[in-house]
Amino acid sequence: MAKNTSGRGQRELRVKVKTARGRKLSSTLWLERQLNDPYVQRAKREGYRGRAAFKIEEIDDKFRFLVPGARVVDLGCAPGGWLQIAVPRINALGEKSGKRMGRIIGIDLQEVEPVPGAEIHVLDFLEDDADDKVKGWLDGKADLVMSDMAAASSGHKQTDHLRIMALCEAAAYFAFDVLEEGGTFVAKVLAGGAEGDLQKVLKQKFTKVAYMKPGASRSDSSEKFVVATGFRG
Template identity: 65%
Template sequence: MSGGKSGGDGAGTSGRGARELKTRVKTAKGRRLSSTRWLERQLNDPYVQRAKREGYRGRAAFKLLEIEEKHPFLRTGACIVDLGCAPGGWLQVAAKKVNADGHKPNRPRGRILGIDLQEVAPLPGCELLQMDFLEEGADEAVKAALGGEADAVLSDMAASSSGHRATDHLRIMALCEAAAWFATEVLKTGGAFLAKTLQGGSEADLLAMLKTNFATVRHIKPPSSRKDSAEMYVLATGFRGRGDAPAEVEDPEAGPLG
């Protein structure tokens, strides 16, 4: 929804037509103030508006686009597993990048396997599994559906917010670690792993595992990630299996870390 209709049509002598207008959401009876603020932020978020214009299912699509633009790892013809894929923004981006949707008829066609607890509406070139990835046996079910190795494993999984930052951090790190271990079991040599994390102090074990298994590990804060959010992404590339030399690690603000 555009904010251009708030308070009039934005034309006339007031000058309002020359600057962006914000959509104001009235606090309806029974709606919590926090919900109203969230809705107002969504309506005025330029990435939400852009996602609607460009046909993406969510603003998260731009996070993957920005990460891929700076650190390309999705190649035409690749096989991708997307954990926590609802509503499908990352699926849309990945499907085009690897040509899973067949929009490049003379190029190798990739494959996308998306997994989520929620039902996801079908997308061209994407195979979808509705399941809880953390349930016992779920990883084996995904491996069976995959039927081989993957070039990249993506995870934008997130637990429902508890409102307690430390608890939310531990929950999302548990999801990230589960996805990372799964990645080490299905990736081809040279493969990549991308996952959402939250800053909070318990990342050491995950980073140690990734540094053992991948040639390079980067911390990334894409421009579309809200500045007031503790959200970060970790991108590990050059999968080599367990037990080799330490990886090179980079943070989002500086060069390689020692």
């Protein structure tokens, strides 16, 4: 067979997107970045609902909290990529014989397309009785609360940072109410100076607090993930 000496097939070609009538340049650049993002392409190939699935995959590969038998709560679970990663790892479908069967509850403000093995509810976790509802659905407390939530962008970097930190802090206090002793909290934060207060609270409540920026996070993003383990109860 003749060798391909043209260079074609040696690397993927970059997709260029033309600016369409009525589309802003920023939208065109976003679309171009999406089309050329290897994690977006991989998600499509492997059937995941977005590149974010690989963030929790990488974090769990390092910290190992998605284990068979775990009881998990996914806050702001749309579109469902984190659920897709978690279900087989916690054995929510009972496919791993001899392993404990886990449970996962996904909650979001909007309807989310079903994920086999996950139980999804429309719920605002900030409601007064949200923690009781979740514990009722789980028939007890959780081993893990995880969140990839992000507040709607305002376009102002500092404002967006404060909004995400406030959301993460609210998720942490929710976790304090539903976690079993020894449990884990994983959430997205933004680097920018306001995370100190949250870190102080987490260090009081957990035996270990670490941060990680997975490879699936864009290099130009200030997002990282806090992983707090060993909930003191």
